[in-house]
Amino acid sequence: xxxxxxxxxxxxxxxxxxxxxxxxxxxxxxxxxxxxxxxxxxxxxxxxxxxxxxxxxxxxxxxxxxxxxxxxxxxxxxxxxxxxxxxxxxxxxxxxxxxxxxxxxxxxxxxxxxxxxxxxxxxxxxxxxxxxxxxxxxxxxxxxxxxxxxxxxxxxxxxxxxxxxxxxxxxxxxxxxxxxxxxxxxxxxxxxxxxxxxxxxxxxxxxxxxxxxxxxxxxxxxxxxxxxxxxxxxxxxxxxxxxxxxxxxxxxxxxxxxxxxxxxxxxxxxxxxxxxxxxxxxxxxxxxxxxxxxxxxxxxxxxxxxxxxxxxxxxxxxxxxxxxxxxxxxxxxxxxxxxxxxxxxxxxxxxxxxxxxxxxxxxxxxxxxxxxxxxxxxxxxxxxxxxxxxxxxxxxxxxxxxxxxxxxxxxxxxxxxxxxxxxxxxxxxxxxxxxxxxxxxxxxxxxxxxxxxxxxxxxxxxxxxxxxxxxxxxxxxxxxxxxxxxxxxxxxxxxxxxxxxxxxxxxxxxxxxxxxxxxxxxxxxxxxxxxxxxxxxxxxxxxxxxxxxxxxxxxxxxxxxxxxxxxxxxxxxxxxxxxxxxxxxxxxxxxxxxxxxxxxxxxxxxxxxxxxxxxxxxxxxxxxxxxxxx
Amino acid sequence: xxxxxxxxxxxxxxxxxxxxxxxxxxxxxxxxxxxxxxxxxxxxxxxxxxxxxxxxxxxxxxxxxxxxxxxxxxxxxxxxxxxxxxxxxxxxxxxxxxxxxxxxxxxxxxxxxxxxxxxxxxxxxxxxxxxxxxxxxxxxxxxxxxxxxxxxxxxxxxxxxxxxxxxxxxxxxxxxxxxxxxxxxxxxxxxxxxxxxxxxxxxxxxxxxxxxxxxxxxxxxxxxxxxxxxxxxxxxxxxxxxxxxxxxxxxxxxxxxxxxxxxxxxxxx
Numbered sequence: 066x067x068x069x070x071x072x073x074x075x076x077x078x079x080x081x082x083x084x085x086x087x088x089x090x091x092x093x094x095x096x097x098x099x100x101x102x103x104x105x106x107x108x109x110x111x112x113x114x115x116x117x118x119x120x121x122x123x124x125x126x127x128x129x130x131x132x133x134x135x136x137x138x139x140x141x142x143x144x145x146x147x148x149x150x151x152x153x154x155x156x157x158x159x160x161x162x163x164x165x166x167x168x169x170x171x172x173x174x175x176x177x178x179x180x181x182x183x184x185x186x187x188x189x190x191x192x193x194x195x196x197x198x199x200x201x202x203x204x205x206x207x208x209x210x211x212x213x214x215x216x217x218x219x220x221x222x223x224x225x226x227x228x229x230x231x232x233x234x235x236x237x238x239x240x241x242x243x244x245x246x247x248x249x250x251x252x253x254x255x256x257x258x259x260x261x262x263x264x265x266x267x268x269x270x271x272x273x274x275x276x277x278x279x280x281x282x283x284x285x286x287x288x289x290x291x292x293x294x295x296x297x298x299x300x301x302x303x304x305x306x307x308x309x310x311x312x313x314x315x316x317x318x319x320x321x322x323x324x325x326x327x328x329x330x331x332x333x334x335x336x337x338x339x340x341x342x343x344x345x346x347x348x349x350x351x352x353x354x355x356x357x358x359x360x361x362x363x364x365x366x367x368x369x370x371x372x373x374x375x376x377x378x379x380x381x382x383x384x385x386x387x388x389x390x391x392x393x394x395x396x397x398x399x400x401x402x403x404x405x406x407x408x409x410x411x412x413x414x415x416x417x418x419x420x421x422x423x424x425x426x427x428x429x430x431x432x433x434x435x436x437x438x439x440x441x442x443x444x445x446x447x448x449x450x451x452x453x454x455x456x457x458x459x460x461x462x463x464x465x466x467x468x469x470x471x472x473x474x475x476x477x478x479x480x481x482x483x484x485x486x487x488x489x490x491x492x493x494x495x496x497x498x499x500x501x502x503x504x505x506x507x508x509x510x511x512x513x514x515x516x517x518x519x520x521x522x523x524x525x526x527x528x529x530x531x532x533x534x535x536x537x538x539x540x541x542x543x544x545x546x547x548x549x550x551x552x553x554x555x556x557x558x559x560x561x562x563x564x565x566x567x568x569x570x571x572x573x574x575x576x577x578x579x580x581x582x583x584x585x586x587x588x589x590x591x592x593x594x595x596x597x598x599x600x601x602x603x604x605x606x607x608x609x610x611x612x613x614x615x616x617x618x619x620x621x622x623x624x625x626x627x628x629x630x631x632x633x634x635x636x637x638x639x640x641x642x643x644x645x646x647x648x649x650x651x652x653x654x655x656x657x658x659x660x661x662x663x664x665x666x667x668x669x670x671x672x673x674x675x676x677x678x679x680x681x682x683x684x685x686x687x688x689x690x691x692x693x694x695x
Numbered sequence: 696x697x698x699x700x701x702x703x704x705x706x707x708x709x710x711x712x713x714x715x716x717x718x719x720x721x722x723x724x725x726x727x728x729x730x731x732x733x734x735x736x737x738x739x740x741x742x743x744x745x746x747x748x749x750x751x752x753x754x755x756x757x758x759x760x761x762x763x764x765x766x767x768x769x770x771x772x773x774x775x776x777x778x779x780x781x782x783x784x785x786x787x788x789x790x791x792x793x794x795x796x797x798x799x800x801x802x803x804x805x806x807x808x809x810x811x812x813x814x815x816x817x818x819x820x821x822x823x824x825x826x827x828x829x830x831x832x833x834x835x836x837x838x839x840x841x842x843x844x845x846x847x848x849x850x851x852x853x854x855x856x857x858x859x860x861x862x863x864x865x866x867x868x869x870x871x872x873x874x875x876x877x878x879x880x881x882x883x884x885x886x887x888x889x890x891x892x893x894x895x896x897x898x899x900x901x902x903x904x905x906x907x908x909x910x911x912x913x914x915x916x917x918x919x920x921x922x923x924x925x926x927x928x929x930x931x932x933x934x935x936x937x938x939x940x941x942x943x944x945x946x947x948x949x950x951x952x953x954x955x956x957x958x959x960x961x962x963x964x
Binding site for chain 1: 812
């Protein structure tokens with residue numbers, strides 16, 4: 066058996082790949098697990114760009130500090146400030162690194178990296194590669210990992226699904242010493258040993274049925290860690306992106322860069338105006354974001370834009386054709402400009418809707434997009450709170466020693482609402498900065514290598530997973546996992562997205578308990594043991610149901626409105642009681658989350674009112690007041 | 696929250712004829728399913744429907760069709776398959792365009808140039824291996840901060856960006872008459888490397904730092920399974936979903952290989 070210390074990375078998106086590179090660079094072998102070939106990870110879907118202070122913005126009065134302040138303000142002050150402070154200071158260096166890796170960032174005539182405007186900022190500080198920035202960043206990291214792989218320092222386990230963390234308890238306490246994983250083609254289940262495990266498995270959009278997420282973003286990996294004892298934080302903070310294209314199988318993202326580059330959101334001023342949008346004169350168009358937020362206009366942060374669109378459609382009935390749809394208009398920008406700056410997303414709209422956004426305003430509606438919440442993690446702040454201690458072994462470590470969370474599955478950085486183009490940054494930052502901490506933990510803190518541990522720990526964990534599979538395969542119930550999954554998505558979308566209330570959330574908890582009951586009697590149409598996607602989905606569904614409860618319960622307990630979490634029964638922010646992280650602990654006896662609140666480190670920027678210069682609200686433009694079900 | 700409005704729903708039925716194989720080594724068969732489709736439906740939404748209702752047209756209980764899928768936005772490359780004989784991504788394949796009438800038939804098959812894992816899912820590992828063969832990366836010194844990368848003109852950026860949009864889907868390989876199914880990994884280093892990898896060689900040879908490995912890449916292109924295996928059928932460029940100028944890349948690498956060979960002949964390096 067190989068006795069060398071090693072690290073397991075679960076997930077091959079931006080966070081997982083950046084972490085893999087950093088840890089391999091520190092001299093440790095990395096076993097990289099992914100359900101899909103890493104080049105097909107969900108990070109490819111990110112479109113708009115990546116934020117960083119830059120020379121031009123600096124000359125206009127912008128700096129890392131403003132990036133920091135914007136991120137905190139955008140997140141409604143819910144995030145711990147030292148990690149954000151560190152991240153924004155790394156941002157310009159990360160851009161340089163990506164540039165050196167060959168990312169084709171758009172260029173100005175003087176060959177400088179071009180910049181665009183993005184939500185929540187009045188400065189151009191978003192770097193981009195067409196409108197497929199996430200894809201380009203992912204490919205650059207994928208290429209670097211392939212280079213390490215060619216040197217034998219990284220082993221990829223693609224088409225392997227993470228099933229459970231292996232925990233070992235000795236005199237010094239509990240720690241993570243490996244994982245159980247399954248090859249989703251051969252269905253082989255086996256244990257893998259490691260000194261540290263990093264979970265970098267992204268978000269959980271599939272819990273909401275249709276979302277902008279890829280099909281593997283079920284949140285199952287996070288849920289399994291939670292059920293194994295890792296805490297889950299701020300689950301109730303789910304970002305609903307204001308502009309998505311509704312589809313039969315998913316909601317396709319229409320990037321915020323469309324607005325950053327000058328796109329305008331509007332509806333006809335008259336209800337159910339059925340004219341062709343091109344025939345509606347300027348003075349009969351309601352540019353509601355520009356009117357209400359003269360300072361930020363169409364680039365208000367996502368939670369605000371989403372609530373305004375929701376209000377226009379649902380409460381005021383002003384949606385296009387009387388339905389739930391508004392126009393996102395790019396027709397005034399000109400085809401050449403659109404192709405150069407937004408080519409990728411224009412193409413998506415053309416392919417999936419069949420209309421040309423250069424000629425006709427796009428029809429869009431909000432869609433579930435990102436989870437600000439995730440596995441609870443720790444960090445060590447510098448003494449003056451300005452940043453994190455470099456190389457600290459607990460950087461983004463969960464409450465289980467040796468188990469880390471990077472990227473979207475980590476709850477840090479974005480608070481109650483993430484700013485556009487900060488996600489790519491946080492993922493890569495986690496990988497690079499905290500990857501060093503993982504290496505230090507393995508090299509300096511771990512004294513007993515996993516190779517010396519008794520095989521029985523691993524065998525027991527494999528058996529436990531085999532039992533779960535056997536139960537699903539041998540189940541003879543009549544319930545369909547796909548039907549339960551669809552109902553879960555509809556209920557979660559109706560109860561726990563743009564507008565929430567205690568009564569509706571309680572109703573959803575009840576519905577969820579019924580679904581959990583029905584889940585006990587599911588039957589699979591495929592009981593074979595070769596590439597059984599039916600089984601994989603059914604197993605993930607059980608974990609999605611557990612995580613859904615965390616999301617709902619967090620929403621019930623948080624009796625205030627903050628960022629993406631908006632409660633009709635508690636419409637205001639309540640710092641006295643809720644400037645706190647929601648932490649959910651799994652209770653194995655009841656199968657339910659136990660919630661406690663933890664203070665937030667706000668030592669650098671004191672909380673202030675978050676208005677984005679909104680003009681005084683008239684009765685017509687009040688915030689949403691009703692919960693509406695599907 | 697409420698659901699986005701869709702147009703008045705008119706459901707009609709489309710017949711899906713799907714080539715199925717339970718696992719490698721077992722015989723394949725056709726299975727047909729009648730799927731109700733709504734406007735805006737695509738092949739993925741129909742496969743999702745079949746997964747939830749796996750009953751064939753003869754009323755026989757079947758099981759969900761195995762297939763690869765990821766982003767469903769035609770940017771990850773996962774869901775590539777043959778649809779009515781044409782290779783493409785299934786997510787961007789709208790039923791209304793392919794089967795506009797009630798009762799129309801859609802034929803789904805796995806790609807033929809890669810080993811079938813199950814049903815519509817194939818093993819495309821060879822495609823990624825070709826990227827290793829090509830050294831398709833920029834050999835950076837490491838992740839420590841060393842300032843920006845080489846400057847790039849907007850013109851050059853536009854060329855590189857287009858090439859860099861390759862999502863390793865394999866359409867160009869499926870359409871290529873020179874690219875043959877290779878079941879065994881041992882053959883991968885000798886068999887044709889494919890248009891996508893040749894284009895990646897061009898991408899990295901055009902980068903200011905990436906070009907330090909230019910000769911290595913050209914050596915691979917001169918070697919077995921390299922550019923001389925290209926038969927110039929030009930099918931690749933016709934099926935590329937991202938409109939990557941693959942034939943231009945092949946021509947560019949062809950020229951570079953010639954120059955490289957002449958230089959090597961005279962200078963010995």
